[in-house]
Amino acid sequence: MPTNSISDLVDECVQCAACLPSCPTYQATKNESYSPRGRLALIKAYVEGNLEDTSTWAASIDSCLSCGACEQACPPKVKYHEIFTKTRALRTQKKTYHLSPKQRLFSFILTHTWIKRGLGYVGSLLPQSCSSIVPKHHSLKNDYSVPASKKTIHLLVDCALGTFSPEVFDMAAFVLNTLGYSVKLIRLNGCCGGWWEHIGETEKQNKALSTLEQHLSGISGPLTLYTLTSGCHQFLLNHLSIPTESLYTLISQIWEETSSLPTLASIEGNYIFHTPCTNRDQKGAQAYIKVLQQIPALSISTLPPGCCGAGGAMSTAYPKLADSITQRRFSTRKLDTVITFNTSCRLQIEKVCHPMKVLEGIYPLAKSLGYPK
Ligand code: SF4
Ligand code: SF4
Known part of the structure; x- marks a missing residue:
């Protein structure tokens, strides 16, 4: 992995701080080392040999949620995801990137x-x-x-x-x-x-x-x-x-193109849609919400964009920080049922906000169509 390419990518950052308000880890900690701009500076110092991969350095870098909010807010469009992925691969290659016990367990389960x-x-x-x-x-x-x-x-x-x-x-x-x-x-x-x-x-x-x-x-x-x-x-x-x-x-798409659609049974409820960070650019999510809005008696709205705390692999290494981000996003709102399209979002919200109900997006449509038969 050529370290100079990572360094060149970081150099595109003009340190304007426009990304700071959108970064959930910076908002939760108010610590610049947990901000996109701070992380970029730390990565540059590391790849240029001016900083070691110590536990303090690693905590700043590995607590990033890979949520992409910084990339969206960044005026010169710094390729944060690419920098981050390349840096992590470089550390794995150098054997300085260490998995948390939970990440090791999850990796073990996945392969067995x-x-x-x-x-x-x-x-x-x-x-x-x-x-x-x-x-x-x-x-x-x-x-x-x-x-x-x-x-x-x-x-x-x-x-x-x-x-x-x-x-x-x-x-x-x-x-x-x-x-x-x-x-x-x-x-x-x-x-x-x-x-x-x-x-x-x-x-x-x-x-x-x-x-x-x-x-x-x-x-x-x-x-x-x-x-x-x-x-x-x-x-x-x-x-x-x-x-x-x-x-x-x-x-x-099928819903839009089909002339004789099946009848939807009513579902009483007040649902709110949490858009996963990985869904932010996918227009299909909003189109699907419009399908759900046709279910009689169901009220459904969308939360403003924001990470739930489950982004990337961060919640498996820094659960306290992840949980505080989840709390900030959901506990201040009076919510009945959350729906989402990403399992790790669902599990994280469910864990922190129990007994609030969190459902996969397909659930209301399947139920309204008569599932289970
Ligand atoms: S990807 Fe998300 S958590 Fe990571 S630095 Fe950017 S805004 Fe912050
Ligand atoms: S918005 Fe972009 S250019 Fe500005 S500090 Fe953040 S990463 Fe750097």
């Missing part, structure tokens, strides 16, 4: 399917109130075909959603079947590569991507891979050679 399955069976035995943040077992079919299908949709079973809420894939298949589409689930034994990118494991990331591409190469005809989790979608959009799209975007 039998543990994931075993935990899933245990989690399914727990009462619902305490089972939301433990793995769950749910029997999924590989193929959800309907007669006279308009098209077959290939839907990725991503590791986080597949581990913690596998029933969501059943719901998604139910919605698409109701709209006349067949669904085939693409099931991997591990992660698509996104988690490995978060923790700087470039080799494992590339291996996961090539496993997925190999798996998909067996499917004949033109292929688009659909995802339900916005973090995976964003990662695959940047790295996969096969077209990928959010399932929520697809559903909103």
Whole structure:
């Protein structure tokens, strides 16, 4: 990894401070070392050999949520994500980047399917109130075909959603079947590569991507891979050679183009939509919210942009800071039910804001269409 390229990228920062108000970690700590501008200065000093990768230095860098708010606010558009990813990969290469115990555990579970399955069976035995943040077992079919299908949709079973809420894939298949589409689930034994990118494991990331591409190469005809989790979608959009799209975007397109839509049953409730940082640029999210707004009796609005504290791998290394960011965003508001499109957002909000309900975005539509049959 050429360190001068990281240094050159950092040099694009003119230190104007326009990014500071939008940075959740700076807002929570008021410490410049936890701001985008401060982190860039620390990275530059490190790659130029003027600072060591000490625990204090690492805490500033690794507490970044990769939320991208700084990139959006930055007038010269400094490539923060690229700088951050390259720096992390460099540290992994130099063996100075150390995983937290939680990150090691998560990586271990990801690479050992039998543990994931075993935990899933245990989690399914727990009462619902305490089972939301433990793995769950749910029997999924590989193929959800309907007669006279308009098209077959290939839907990725991503590791986080597949581990913690596998029933969501059943719901998604139910919605698409109701709209006349067949669904085939693409099931991997591990992660698509996104988690490995978060923790700087470039080799494992590339291996996961090539496993997925190999798996998909067996499917004949033109292929688009659909995802339900916005973090995976964003990662695959940047790295996969096969077209990928959010399932929520697809559903909103189908909804717009179909003349005779199924009847929606009413759902009483006051829902608010938390847009995951990885969804910020995806117009499909807002289009899907418009679909949900057609559900009779359901009131649904959108929270202003902002990270929930679950961005990147930060909450698995600095949970106190992550939790304080979640508190700031949600506890000051009187909320009934939050919906979101990203499993790690859902788990983080659920953990901190319990007993507030947090649902995956497909849930209200599936329920309104009559799920479970
Ligand atoms: S990515 Fe988010 S948390 Fe990280 S420096 Fe930028 S605004 Fe702050
Ligand atoms: S807004 Fe951009 S140029 Fe200004 S301090 Fe932040 S990163 Fe640097």
